[in-house]
Amino acid sequence: MSRPLTDQEKRKQISIRGIVGVENVAELKKSFNRHLHFTLVKDRNVATTRDYYFALAHTVRDHLVGRWIRTQQYYYEKNPKRVYYLSLEFYMGRTLQNTMINLGLQNACDEAIYQLGLDIEELEDIEEDAGLGNGGLGRLAACFLDSMATLGLAAYGYGIRYEYGIFNQKIRDGWQVEEADDWLRHGNPWEKARPEYMLPVHFYGRVEHTKSGLKWVDTQVILALPYDNPVPGYMNNTVNTMRLWSARAPNDFNLRDFNVGDYIQAVLDRNLAENISRVLYPNDNFFEGKELRLKQEYFVVAATLQDIIRRFKASKFGSTESVRTMFDSFPDQVAIQLNDTHPALAIPELMRVFVDIEKLPWTKAWDITKQTFAYTNHTVLPEALERWPVDLLEKLLPRHLQIIYEINQRHLDKVTALFPNDLDRLRRMSLVEEGGVKRINMAHLCIIGSHAVNGVAKIHSDIVKTQVFKDFADLEPEKFQNKTNGITPRRWLLLCNPGLAELIAEKIGEDYVKDLSQLIKLHKFVNDDIFIREISKVKQENKVKFAQFLEKEYKVKINPSSMFDVHVKRIHEYKRQLMNCLHIITMYNRIKRDPMKPFVPRTVIIGGKAAPGYYMAKMIIRLITAVGHVVNNDPVVGNKLKVIFLENYRVSLAEKVIPATDLSEQISTAGTEASGTGNMKFMLNGALTIGTMDGANVEMAEEAGEENLFIFGMRIQDVEELDKKGYNAQEYYEKLPELKQAIDQIKSGFFSPKQPDLFNDVTNMLFHHDRFKVFADYEAYVKCQDKVSQLYMNAKEWTKLVIRNIAASGKFSSDRTIKEYARDIWNVEPSDIKMPPPNEPRDVADKNPNCTTQKLKM
DSSP states (O other): OOOSOOHHHHTTOOGGGOOOOHHHHHHHHHHHHHIIIIISOOOTTTOOHHHHHHHHHHHHHHHHHHHHHHHHHHHHHHOOOEEEEEOSOEEEEOOHHHHHHHHTOHHHHHHHHHHTTOOHHHHHTTSOOEEEOOSHHHHHHHHHHHHHHHTTOOEEEEEEOOSBOSOEEEEETTEEEEEOOOTTTTOOTTOEEOGGGOEEEEESOEEEEETTEEEEESOEEEEEEEEEEEEEOSSSOOEEEEEEEEEEOOTTTTTSSSOOSOHHHHHHTHHHHHGGGTBOOOOSSOOOOOHHHHHHHHHHHHHHHHHHHHHHHHTTTTOOOOHHHHGGGHHHHEEEEEESSTTTTHHHHHHHIIIIISOOOHHHHHHHHHHHEEEEOOOOOGGGSOEEEHHHHHHHOHHHHHHHHHHHHHHHHHHHHHSTTOHHHHHHHOSEEOSSSOEEEHHHHHHHTOSEEEESSHHHHHHIIIIITHHHHHHOGGGEEEOOOOBOHIIIIIITOHHHHHHHHHHHOSGGGTOGGGGGGGGGGTTOHHHHHHHHHHHHHHHHHHHHHHHHHHOOOOOTTSEEEEEESOOOGGGTHHHHHHHHHHHHHHHHHOTTSOOOOEEEEEEOOOOTTOHHHHHHHHHHHHHHHHHHTOTTTTTSEEEEEETTOOHHHHHHHGGGOSEEEEOOOTTTOSOOSHHHHHHHTTOEEEEOSOTTHHHHHHHHOGGGSEEOSOOHHHHHHHHHHOOOHHHHHHHOHHHHHHHHHHHHTTTOTTSTTTTHHHHHHHHHOOTTOHHHHHHHHHHHHHHHHHHHTSHHHHHHHHHHHHHTOGGGBHHHHHHHHIIIIIOOOOOOOOOOOTTSOTTGGGTOTTOOSOOOOO
């Protein structure tokens, strides 16, 4: 059982983690025992560790509800402009510790649980991750919610409450095996179902021409049941809402029509309707055009827009203005951000509501719609772009297809007026793609239906403007923007790396938690020997702790003084885990060639999930585990080199591995990774980066100085030149003996003696259809890795670079990102108003100088 604080942690009872008051601790213990008794109906004799987790979760949740109710009440009275973040993914991870930190309860809870004879870390580890996302896009949405609450924006996250999140990954005999993620099995203490706000969503049917206009009739109805989840801001008493929809069959489902008395079957068939919110599609950067996925996309959009309009109309309560003018103020009250094209159907759906139901004229409806929506593009990979078959849309959403055709017609008329006789341009810019199956290009729909389009890092936004959507940018250049991604420093520093967070607070104060740009003040300690030693010590403690975790969980012993070289992200060819693998083989061969030669010890840790249907990604995992098996069991290698495949990488595991990392691998082919956010987490937590000039790596190098990162490989221009010339993998294979040796070993079955041809498809791909040019960057990568090892031998110089990197990471806070969205796209102002806490009367702000809010009316 870990004691809550060691002696030198005691010296830093800094309020980042909250003040410990005796009354506070006594109150928490009382609340804990009350929940154990009344909520969980257990006593200490029969309670399990899980019961204790739930008792603590409910205790902490009690501190949220007053703030939550008061925040929503405040928004209702003040009626600020609302921001709606629409996403099919919210990769939230665990909630307990984040809530304690943002409410300033962590130290008090630590102490209370310690006094109760329990281990808080053990309780925290029982919580299931809310894995409602695949990777970067879903985790970004989660970081954004934290920042929007911390900045006091009236913001709402809207998504789907998947019953099964991203699959759990098991490695069996070196292969990835998927298991269902039954994350709700034990219940979710953080959510509150809101059946009173249940809404109908329509599918199928047909379009009827009536006197009063077009009508969508004979539809199948599915109900959307909202579950609300609290999103606390950091120490400002604001609690926003993430509302996730769950699909429910109406009670007359399958019983009204054609039913010849098979009542039992009709009830069983309710499952079919409720399958809509059953499971998250596990694809990252890949489009799979399945009907169920299209249903999910429309489901979240239709329910959310009804909710938004209901809230908009409620704020106009008692207003006498006619419907025709009521919606004029809609874009002044509502901003909707589309997280990629997944919620793109919101555009034709809002048009349908305005035109068919509210009877607005088309041009007015379209003007309001465009002013309301903004679209974030997350990838330039062609296989990731959503292109839905027209016949599927026609069957599922016939009215929406008509609206899309009308939008397209008016759009093409505009283009024709500007570029007469340019038929090729019309074809490129159409929402409808002809040739083979007719498809709707959802990115084109998002661009013309939004007033702002942004990429997620400078280099990516530039590619979006000059290449992928060049025709659209030529038409409306002012529409295209950049918003470089960020990460929340609450989860990705305070929560996961308290030792480093405290050390920084001792040097520059605590304000950096809400203003990460203040980290620049650390520059003046770059040559401070004591600070260098302390930074180094925190990293070493994190490494020892992670090494113990690996030993306990995976029964592998690793050397904590070796360099921890970490490559964690979704498994994808463009992310080039294969290049890392070739470097591992190269290091192995060097040790074997000259076992007495000095070698800087490394533990290479690779982790990430492969989409279940992505054959090559699964083969890449199999290769890594095969190489690991050979390397880890070779007595000549000993503890100089170890290879670990980190099973089931997820948010809660990232929180453990990132603080322990020395070297962060960010090695995608230039021009393929839109931004990356793992890169930022590693930088903030004192790892050095080896990377290409891709995504946000470019801006990291700009902030820290390129000489303080290990940058290697082709730049975008080089990749383009190589494409023009033609990439010939064979050339590199013949020219580079170490590359040739590694590939020959893979081909000959050196790593798979029982199945010598196991990896033929991998080597065949590398030679004949490697879109991401692994061999072209291999030599530069290996040379750069040699520089890394060289520097690692000089602990002091290494740590100086670490400090420079941490000091330069302030730009990459999601607080900065959200401020830019707020000012440049949503037209709202962040507020540093601190609501009075729930234990003070609502008008206390007048008398209390610490509360800066205006008087609240009951």
